Amino acid sequence: MTKLNLFDSAGHKNVLLEDATHEGAVQANQHLIVHNGKGMLLDPGGHRAYNQVMADVSSELPLKDLEVLFLSHQDPDIVAAINGWLMTTDATAYASKLWKRFIPHFGMDHLVEHRLLEIPDQGMRLSLNGCELLFLPAHFLHSCGNFQVYDPVSKILYTGDLGASLGNQERVVTDLAGHIPLMESFHQRYMAGNAVMRAWANMVSTLDIECIAPQHGAVMQGKAVVQQFIDWCRHLACGIDLVEGVMRVPQ
Numbered sequence: 001m002t003k004l005n006l007f008d009s010a011g012h013k014n015v016l017l018e019d020a021t022h023e024g025a026v027q028a029n030q031h032l033i034v035h036n037g038k039g040m041l042l043d044p045g046g047h048r049a050y051n052q053v054m055a056d057v058s059s060e061l062p063l064k065d066l067e068v069l070f071l072s073h074q075d076p077d078i079v080a081a082i083n084g085w086l087m088t089t090d091a092t093a094y095a096s097k098l099w100k101r102f103i104p105h106f107g108m109d110h111l112v113e114h115r116l117l118e119i120p121d122q123g124m125r126l127s128l129n130g131c132e133l134l135f136l137p138a139h140f141l142h143s144c145g146n147f148q149v150y151d152p153v154s155k156i157l158y159t160g161d162l163g164a165s166l167g168n169q170e171r172v173v174t175d176l177a178g179h180i181p182l183m184e185s186f187h188q189r190y191m192a193g194n195a196v197m198r199a200w201a202n203m204v205s206t207l208d209i210e211c212i213a214p215q216h217g218a219v220m221q222g223k224a225v226v227q228q229f230i231d232w233c234r235h236l237a238c239g240i241d242l243v244e245g246v247m248r249v250p251q
């Protein structure tokens with residue numbers, strides 16, 4: 001699947017990069033935000049994706065202008081190649097303070113460790129060359145130290161694993177009905193519980209969102225599907241709500 005511009009206007013661009021997933025690995029999206037020539041790469045991915053993601057980013061801007069690497073949480077499909085990214089760029093990486101001391105176990109050179117900065121639990125605002133991006137807390141969706149990014153220019157909410165779908169043919173969907181079967185079992189098992197989903201739904205309902213862009217599967221484009229998705233999350237039983245059924249001694 002080729003790369004896709006989710007937004008492109010007046011020096012601000014949001015690109016869903018080419019699909020670099022190899023067989024046997026869960027499909028993963030890499031997203032790039034460029035504002036007036038400076039870039040932020042979200043969830044850069046693992047070693048097998050590294051070369052292609054690097055080539056894709058380089059086709060959008062000079063690598064020296066990649067300023068920020070955002071890590072929504074600690075999983076290998078997000079973080080595994082972080083050492084390569086820090087060694088070959090001057091970018092600063094951001095991850096939850098809960099994961100800062102775990103991420104070096106992926107094999108981070110001590111020369112670059114100081115460029116991994118922590119996001120406080122309550123989230124933060126970060127200026128990308130003058131564009132103020134929000135790092136929103138989304139803890140327990142699914143990781144205990146988890147963040148999402150809201151871009152107020154494109155009105156895209158980058159949700160990490162929330163909104164993930166598996167087995168998609170399309171990269172963009174505009175209606176939720178046919179999409180739920182590709183999301184449901186993943187959310188039931190990976191998301192921590194309905195109380196957290198409701199807290200998230202309340203938080204993001206205060207934002208003006210045109211597009212939900214997850215780290216796996218299709219992007220949900222348009223206000224109608226965004227609202228449907230938030231409502232679906234608000235009412236979904238998941239995680240500890242369903243744990244009774246699986247806590248049994250294996251036979």
Ligand code: FE
Pocket residue numbers: 073075142161
């Ligand atoms: Fe994950």
